[in-house]
Amino acid sequence: MKDKNTPCCESEWWVNLVISFALVAFASITSGLSLGLLSHSKVDLEVLIKSGVPREQKNAAKVLPIVKNEILLLCTLFIAKSLTMEALPIFMDRILPFWSAILVSMTFVVAFVEVIPQAICSRYGLLSYPVRKVLDWLLGKNHSAILRRAELKTYVDLHGIKAGKGGDLTDDETTIIAGAMNMTQKTAKDAMTPMSRTFSLDINSKLELQTMGMVASKGHSRVPIYSDDPANIIGLILVKSLIFYHPEDETPIRDMTIRRILRVYDNWPLYDVLKLFQKDSEPTETDGIGINPPLGEKELLNNSSVYHGDGEIQSDSLYDGMKESDLSLFLNKWEQDCGQISNEELESLKGKYIR
Missing domain, CATH: 3.10.580.10 (CBS-domain)
Structure with a gap:
């Protein structure tokens, strides 16, 4: 089969090359956004808005309206990603031989559409050891999903019945949990x-x-x-x-x-x-x-x-001069604290205290 390639360095060749890179970049953005946006639930964003640092509060407030309709966002990103990935081999075939177009487009898709965008957007790359070490060196160590104290308190509040998010924690439970966490920051005063x-x-x-x-x-x-x-x-x-x-x-x-x-x-x-x-x-x-x-x-x-x-x-x-009714209350308490009272002790107490 004869390759119908555009001669190198002609204007049409450059146009196809630019379109190919644009498709790779657009697919990378959609892949990163699908992971970066959909990895945070609405509850997580509300926690950041209420308890995060100022920069996180500002960013979370911008993202929350976008992720409220998760299904629409998911379909939009996946359709856009699929269209760009399907169109990439068509334009690559016009500037490279048939066999090399498949290899190059596959390499671009794996490296620049799947691995790198998801590693950048989530700071966690599911990669083999050598590639992971390179990304750790470039992007820093992986960040754990540990919440700060203020975020955890807000997270507990959002799981309460009063928040209306579907949680089943009562007001007493959320108050006790928040109070226990606040005690570390409080003094006897x-x-x-x-x-x-x-x-x-x-x-x-x-x-x-x-x-x-x-x-x-x-x-x-x-x-x-x-x-x-x-x-x-x-x-x-x-x-x-x-x-x-x-x-x-x-x-x-x-x-x-x-x-x-x-x-x-x-x-x-x-x-x-x-x-x-x-x-x-x-x-x-x-x-x-x-x-x-x-x-x-x-x-x-x-x-x-x-x-x-x-x-x-x-x-x-x-x-x-204790009355008999008062003495009965006293004796009941004494029995609870000290055990049974003997008859001799009882008669002695009556003779000493009853009017």
Whole structure:
């Protein structure tokens, strides 16, 4: 078969050569765009828009309208790529012999349409070892798909039910995940309540009806106790322990069980503070974030204080003249913390405390 080639260096030969290179370049662009655009989902782009660096936010905002209709984009790029690849051998055949046109067009398609564009657009070339080393040298090492902290938080938010993207994470779940991630960037100061907003009681005050009403209205499980100056916090009392006190007795707060509190610097990382609380509360019973230190770390307030198995110090004077209903509540708590109470112990308590 005789080749019908255009003589070299004539105007028609140059036109066919330019068209061939243009087809290769256009096919390379469509191949790179098909991988570069379709490798990012709409969720990925929304994450970059909300949490990426300014340059990424700007670029993602431009790309998102294009990739919203993925099927149309995919068909457009594939049809354009197919047309250019089919047309390339026709024009190559006019400037080269038949057999060389096939080899050259195939080489151009593999190298400049498939391998190089996809390696450039994705920074990840699925190539044999020698070619991969060359691309790594030219383009840099492969980039992993690890998200930054802000991007990961946004990614979690977009998987929530509230985002309306089809995710099934509840608001509580997304809030907990985001809170756990935020803790690494927060210090103890971020979790502290300013002294001006803290409800506390003076150790010299009495547990009268008005005071107990204020404590109940605040809704706190613990109330700080100060001495003279509100900034001089010396400990705290458990609100649940007030069930054993009667307002008419006007029990001095200094006669109550005052528990020691941990002291930390406001610049400590919040996770370190949490670990400190967990470590300090291991030997004893805990309630929420507060701790029950062992006896050696307590403030002993009077000589009649006694230590119970729940890690608290109780004073005999707290239960003088206790009513039988109140004693029942106390005994139920004691049974939970210390085990069964013998009949002898029960009769002894009744004789000592019941009016």
